[in-house]
Amino acid sequence: MITITNHKGNGIFYKFVPKYSNTNFIKMRKLFLFLSLGIFLFSCKEAKKETKPSPYQSLADQYAEFPLTTDLNQLTENEKKMLPLLIEVADIMEDIFWQNAYGDKSTLMAQFAQDSAALKYLSINYGPWDRLNDNKPFIDGAGAKPLGANFYPADMTKEEFDSLDDPRKTDWYSVIRRDAAGKLIVLSFHEAYPEQVAKASKLLEEAAELAEDPGLKNYLALRSKALLDDDYLASDLAWMDMQNNTLDFVVGPIETYEDQLYGYKASHSGQILVKDKEWSKRLSEYAQYLPKLQENLPVPAKYKKEKANANPDMNAYDVIYYAGDCNAGSKNIAINLPNDPRVHAAKGSRKLQLKNSMQAKFEKMVVPISKLLITPDQQKHINFDAFFENVMFHEVAHGLGIKYTLNGKQDVRSALQNYYTSIEEGKADILGLFCVTKLAEWGVLENKDLMDNYVTFIAGIFRSVRFGAASAHGKANMMQFAHFMESGAISKDETTGYYTVDFEKMKKDIEVIAGEYITIEGDGDIQKATQLVAEKGIVPPTLQKDLDRIAEANIPKDIFFKQGTKVLGL
Numbered sequence: 001m002i003t004i005t006n007h008k009g010n011g012i013f014y015k016f017v018p019k020y021s022n023t024n025f026i027k028m029r030k031l032f033l034f035l036s037l038g039i040f041l042f043s044c045k046e047a048k049k050e051t052k053p054s055p056y057q058s059l060a061d062q063y064a065e066f067p068l069t070t071d072l073n074q075l076t077e078n079e080k081k082m083l084p085l086l087i088e089v090a091d092i093m094e095d096i097f098w099q100n101a102y103g104d105k106s107t108l109m110a111q112f113a114q115d116s117a118a119l120k121y122l123s124i125n126y127g128p129w130d131r132l133n134d135n136k137p138f139i140d141g142a143g144a145k146p147l148g149a150n151f152y153p154a155d156m157t158k159e160e161f162d163s164l165d166d167p168r169k170t171d172w173y174s175v176i177r178r179d180a181a182g183k184l185i186v187l188s189f190h191e192a193y194p195e196q197v198a199k200a201s202k203l204l205e206e207a208a209e210l211a212e213d214p215g216l217k218n219y220l221a222l223r224s225k226a227l228l229d230d231d232y233l234a235s236d237l238a239w240m241d242m243q244n245n246t247l248d249f250v251v252g253p254i255e256t257y258e259d260q261l262y263g264y265k266a267s268h269s270g271q272i273l274v275k276d277k278e279w280s281k282r283l284s285e286y287a288q289y290l291p292k293l294q295e296n297l298p299v300p301a302k303y304k305k306e307k308a309n310a311n312p313d314m315n316a317y318d319v320i321y322y323a324g325d326c327n328a329g330s331k332n333i334a335i336n337l338p339n340d341p342r343v344h345a346a347k348g349s350r351k352l353q354l355k356n357s358m359q360a361k362f363e364k365m366v367v368p369i370s371k372l373l374i375t376p377d378q379q380k381h382i383n384f385d386a387f388f389e390n391v392m393f394h395e396v397a398h399g400l401g402i403k404y405t406l407n408g409k410q411d412v413r414s415a416l417q418n419y420y421t422s423i424e425e426g427k428a429d430i431l432g433l434f435c436v437t438k439l440a441e442w443g444v445l446e447n448k449d450l451m452d453n454y455v456t457f458i459a460g461i462f463r464s465v466r467f468g469a470a471s472a473h474g475k476a477n478m479m480q481f482a483h484f485m486e487s488g489a490i491s492k493d494e495t496t497g498y499y500t501v502d503f504e505k506m507k508k509d510i511e512v513i514a515g516e517y518i519t520i521e522g523d524g525d526i527q528k529a530t531q532l533v534a535e536k537g538i539v540p541p542t543l544q545k546d547l548d549r550i551a552e553a554n555i556p557k558d559i560f561f562k563q564g565t566k567v568l569g570l
Contacts, residue, residue, distance in 0.1 A: 054115050054116070054117035054118060056115065056117040056118040056120075056121050056138070057117040059117070059121045059130070059138060060117040060118075060120045060121045060124075062132070062556060062557040062558070063124060063556060063557065063558050063559060063560040064360075064364045064556035064558075064559050064560075065559070065560060065561075065562055066357075066360045066364075066559045066560070066561055066562070067561070067562040067563070067567055068318075068319060068320045068321060068322070068356070068357075068561050068562070068563040068567060068568075069318075069320065069356075069567060069568060069569075070274045070318035070320055070356070070568075072274075072568060072569070072570075074246060074274065074277075075246060075247060075274065076212060078210045078211070078212055079210075079211075079212070079246065079247045080570065081210055082207045082210045082211065082247065083272065083320075083565070083568065083570060084565060084570065085203050085204075085206055085207040085210075086203075086207055086249050086251075086270075086272050086321070087272065087321055087564065087565065088203055089200045089203045089204055089207075089249075089251060089270060090251065090270030090271070090272065090321055090322075090323035090324070091270075091323055092196050092197075092199060092200040092203075092270075093200070093251060093252070093268040093269055093270035093323050093324040094268075094270065094323040094324045094327070095196060096189075096193050096196050096197075096268040096324070097126060097267055097268045097269065097323075097324035097325050097328070098126055098127075099150060099192075099193065100149060100150060100151060100175075100258055100265070100267045100268060100325070101126040101127055101149050101150060101258055101267070101325075101328065102126055102127035102128075102149070102150055103150045105122075105127075108122065108127070108128065109122060118139075120560075121138065122139075124328075124329065124560055125138075125328065125329060126328050127142075127145070128142035129142065129145040131328060131329030131330070131471065132329055132330065132466060132471075132557050132558065146261075147260045147261040147418075148259055148260070148261035148262070148265075149258045149259060149260075149265075150175075151175050151176065151258070151259050151261075151264075151265040152175070152176045152261060153176065153177065153178050153184070156176065156184065160184055161176070161184070161262075164176070164184045164186070166185075166186045168186040168188065169186050170262070170264050170414070171186070171188070171230075171264070172253065172256065172264060172265060172266040173188055173189050173230035173232070173253050173266060174186050174187060174188050174189065174192075174230070174265070175187050175189070175192050175265065177192070188229075188230045189230050189253060189268075190227065190228055190229060190230050197227040197228060198228070200227055200251075201224045201225070201227045201228050202224075204220050204221075204223055204224035204227070204251075205220075205221065205224045207220050207249075208220035208221040208224065213242070213244060213245040213246070213247075215238070215241055215242035215243060215244065215245055216242055216245040216247060216248070218238050218241070219235060219238040219239050219241075219242055220249070222234050222235035222238045223235040223238075223239075223249075223251060223252060226252065227252065230253075232252060232253075232338075232340070233340060233342060233343070235252075236337075236338040236340055236343045237343060237346065237347065239337075239338065239350070240313075240338070240343060240347040240348070240349075240350060241347075242313075243313065245275070246274060246275050246277075247272075247273070247274060247275075248272075248273040248274075248275065248317065248352070249270070249271070249272055249273070250269065250270070250271040250273070250326075250335060250337065250352075251269070251270045251271070252268065252269070253266035253267060253268050253269075254266055254267065254268075254269050254325065254326075254337065254339065255267055255269065255325055255326075255339070256339075256413070256420075256421065257325070257421055257471075257472055258325060258328075259418070260418055261418060262417050262418055263413065263416075263417050263418040263419075263420050263421060264417075266339075267324065267325035268324045268325060269323065269324040269325040269326045269327075270321070270322075270323040270324055270326075271319055271321065271322055271323070271326050271335075272319070272320050272321040273317040273318070273319050273320070273352065273354070274317060274318045274319075274320060275315055275316070275317050276315075276316040276317060276318055276355055279315075279316035279353075279355060280314075280315035280316050282316075283314045283315060283316060283353070283392065284314060284315070285444075286314060286396070286439065286444070287313070287314050289439060289442075289444060290308040290348075290396065290399065290400070291307065291308050293308065293396075293400060293434075293435055293438060293439075294306070294307065294308035294400050294401075296438060297400065297401065297431075297434075297514070297518060298434070298511040298512075298514055298515045299514075299515050299518045299519060299522075302406060302522070303401070303402055303406070303518050303519060303522040304401070304402070304518075305402075306345075306401075306402055306403060306404070308348070308399055308400055313350040313351065314350075314351045314353075314392070314396065315350075315351075315352060315353070316352075316353045316355045317352055317353065317354055317355065318354075318355060318356045319354045319356060319357055320563065320568060321563050321564070322561055322563065327561070329471070329558065330464070330471065330473070330557075330558045331357060331361075331558060331559055331560075331561070332354065332357075333353075333354050333357045333358040333361055333391055334351070334352065334353050334354055334358070334391045334392065334394065334395045335350075335351070335352040335354070335395065336349050336350070336351050336352075336395035336396075336398040336399065336428075337349060337350060337352075339413075341403040341404065341411045341413075344399065344403055345403070348399055349398065349399045351392065351395040351396055351398075351399075352395070353388065353391065353392050353395070355388070357559070358387070358388060358391060359384065360559050361463065361558070361559060362384050362387045364555075364556050364559065365463045365555060365556060365557075365558075366382065366387060366456070366459050366460055366463055367382065368553065368555045369459055369462045369463055369550055369555055370382040370455075370456075370459040372549060372550060372553055372555070373459070373462055373497065373498065373499055373546060373549075373550075374455060374458070374459055374498060374499055375493070375496075375498040375499065375500045376498070377500075378451070378455050378500060378501060379455075381449070381451045381452045381454075381455035381456060382452075382455060382456050382459055383452055383456065385452070386452035386453045386455075386456040386457075387456050387460065389436055389445075389453060390432055390433065390436065390453055390456060390457050390460065391432075392432075393431075393432035393433070393435040393436050394428045394429055394431075394432035395428070395432075396432065396435055397427065397428040397429075397430075397431030397432045397434070397435060398424070398428045400431055400435075401427060401431065401517075401518045401521060401522075402518060402521055402522045405521075405522060405523065405524035406522050406523065406524075407523075407524070410524060412424075412521045412522075412524060415524030415526060416520075416521070416524065416526050416529050417526060419526060419529040419530055419533055420529075421472035422472045422475040422476050422479070422529075422533050422537060423476075423517055423520055423521060423529050423532070423533075424472075424521070425472045425473050425475075425476035426475075426476035426477075426479050426480060426513075426517055427514065427517035427518060427521065429457075429476055429477070429480060430480065430510055430513045430514045430517065431514050431517075431518075433453065433454070433457060433510050434510050434511065434514050436448075436450065436453050437450060437453075437507060437510065450503070450507070451501070451503055454501050454503065454506050454507075455501050458484070458490055458499060458501055461477045461480060461481055462546065462547075462550065464477045465477045465478055465481065465539070465543065465547070466547060466550065466557050475533055475537035476537075478536065478537050478538060478539060478543075479532060479533070479536040479537050480513065481543060482535075482536040482540070483509060483512075483513050483536070484506065484509060487505055487508075487509045487512075488502055488505050489501065489502055489505040489506035489508075489509045490502070490506070492542065497546070497549070516532075520532070
């Protein structure tokens with residue numbers, strides 16, 4: 001018996017009767033060598049095939065992995081039991097968001113079943129369009145992404161939409177489809193996704209039964225009902241009333257960023273949060289200053305006549321699960337909700353700072369970018385506290401300014417249509433710096449060096465402008481960059497490639513830009529909004545060179561999460 005073994009350990013056996021003639025020996029040696037060579041070549045070919053890199057690996061590597069964990073000991077046993085239920089609901093929101101953004105994903109994902117990098121990048125982007133590269137397709141043959149995502153028929157014209165006689169067509173919680181005759185019809189979300197919302201509703205009921213905090217129990221019960229009829233007002237108001245809960249859940253159709261055709265349609269999302277009570281204490285004192293900040297906005301009185309509520313809920317959280325819209329492309333690091341202007345008028349809004357995600361982005365992106373682009377003399381001003389404050393007051397600033405136009409009482413979101421999100425995010429950025437500046441001047445922020453906030457903000461622009469023109473936040477930051485460069489608030493040394501912040505010019509520019517954005521919103525001036533986004537919401541050549549430098553330095557564009565029950569240790 002002769003045994004021939006390849007280097008994968010597979011044994012091949014040949015049995016023969018030994019004959020010791022030279023001829024037979026030579027023949028047998030040749031056979032042995034031939035078989036060995038064949039097995040070696042076959043094995044090497046397989047090994048080569050297995051190690052062939054994915055063409056999508058470099059794209060997937062743009063996102064740095066980050067585990068979502070927190071100390072679950074601060075939760076009660078019932079709250080721990082709720083987590084698997086909430087995760088399951090969030091996963092349903094994930095499935096519906098795929099429908100919002102792309103459609104049926106099964107065929108798309110099946111094409112790349114053997115390519116883990118491609119699957120990862122498709123999952124990050126919820127489709128074949130790169131959210132951090134102006135929604136350009138990264139899959140051959142994908143074509144351009146529809147501006148209306150999958151909320152509208154791809155072949156729908158604006159004339160068709162305008163002539164559709166259904167008041168629900170502009171409703172946030174609906175999609176537009178064609179009937180059997182090809183005519184446009186409106187379907188509320190619970191009609192478009194009946195099985196998914198029914199299951200999610202039942203799971204929320206089960207979670208509500210386990211909830212011990214009265215506010216959380218009421219919210220989950222009302223949110224469960226809202227999924228079945230798409231009337232979210234009562235549950236939004238209940239969410240505003242939660243004050244003492246440790247566990248929180250932001251779930252349902254929420255933001256309208258995905259609809260870049262009109263900005264009407266809300267996308268499904270799910271985020272599970274655990275309150276950081278120590279950090280939250282540091283934030284609660286600022287809430288009382290919201291009315292005073294509103295009164296001191298740098299605009300004429302008519303643009304600040306709306307009242308800002310002194311909302312006590314300005315808290316910090318560890319986020320432990322992302323799903324759906326909030327997980328698409330660049331991850332959110334703070335939340336200002338609800339979006340319903342009726343809720344704002346009645347109770348204001350809640351500002352949730354996602355501390356662990358924020359820390360991850362600061363360390364993995366802001367710090368290395370600042371070392372590359374900020375003049376060494378000013379790098380000392382880059383710190384996490386300033387980054388945290390900038391993000392926090394960005395969310396505070398969403399509640400400042402004006403929600404209804406001065407003429408006609410139309411809400412600003414409807415008046416500015418698809419330009420609303422870019423203008424609103426730009427307003428929040430600038431007013432956030434305005435808030436920090438004023439609170440420092442009033443002595444509320446003690447021992448504050450505003451240069452920390454200004455320089456850190458500029459470093460943050462280089463982080464978020466990488467989101468590209470497909471992102472409302474990216475457009476907003478490009479507009480701000482253009483403003484600051486034009487005014488001289490920031491300048492670039494072409495020899496060194498470093499940027500320098502001029503304190504006095506930036507302080508002045510903050511008020512000028514803030515006034516411009518608030519006025520656009522108050523006037524409902526869609527023409528001016530269109531012009532501003534078109535002229536300044538773009539990446540100029542000098543900025544593109546800097547973004548190329550960041551890319552060449554292999555600084556991550558964003559983060560993706562390792563998450564779920566196993567990561568949490570459940």
